[in-house]
Amino acid sequence: MNLSGLSFFRSLRSDPKSHASNKLFAVIGLGRFGRAVCSTLHQLGYEVMAVDNDEKLVAQVLTERIAAHALQLDSTEISALKEAGIFEFDTVIVAIGNYLEESIITTLNLKEGGVPHLVAKASSETHEKLLKKVGADHVVFPEHETGCALARSLTKPSILDRFDLDPENSIVEILVPEEFDGKTITELKLRSRYGLNLLAVSQDRKFEINPDPNRRLYKGSAMVVIGTNKDINRLPI
Known part of the structure; x- marks a missing residue:
């Protein structure tokens, strides 16, 4: 289900000025993280600089066609950002994580230039x-989140994906436990027994949202549940 990127894109939606109706994003810094942001936004139909x-x-970005426009410029020069029209974008992502001075100066320049919504990568x-x-x-x-996801996958291999809503609540995609094999959703009583709500079930990576309560779950398929981390940890996984 690929929940891992949701925390980042949620930050893009958390400000009214960055609502989906505004499809103009600028990404500064085209390392692995920056290119991934460009590619995903572009695939979602947003116009990306x-x-x-x-x-x-x-x-490389132009060759891969993962952005509508691509420019070479020094983002520590406020005049270069202004001339390129970067200050006119509703949301700018500073994906410069490994060069502290460049990251800080670029962020300062963008705020002084009036960019309303600014997301920055930190190391x-x-x-x-x-x-x-x-x-x-x-x-x-992003590196921290990736590290946490790796640790969880090693210690809880039945959890395929996880999205932390906050420190206490999560959405997780998990393999159907052997204890649940052959039982209907109604028979499992996830809400009364575990305090969890079932959002979807999947087979061969095809998801069914709000599945029929009479549907049977089988080992090897997956289910997506939402609830507190404490309740999720009580599942027989």
């Missing part, structure tokens, strides 16, 4: 604090 100081990375807690000091509306830690 890709920006980097490295000519090769800009050319440490200190980096996060600095980004927020200069005006970042949201700060993300």
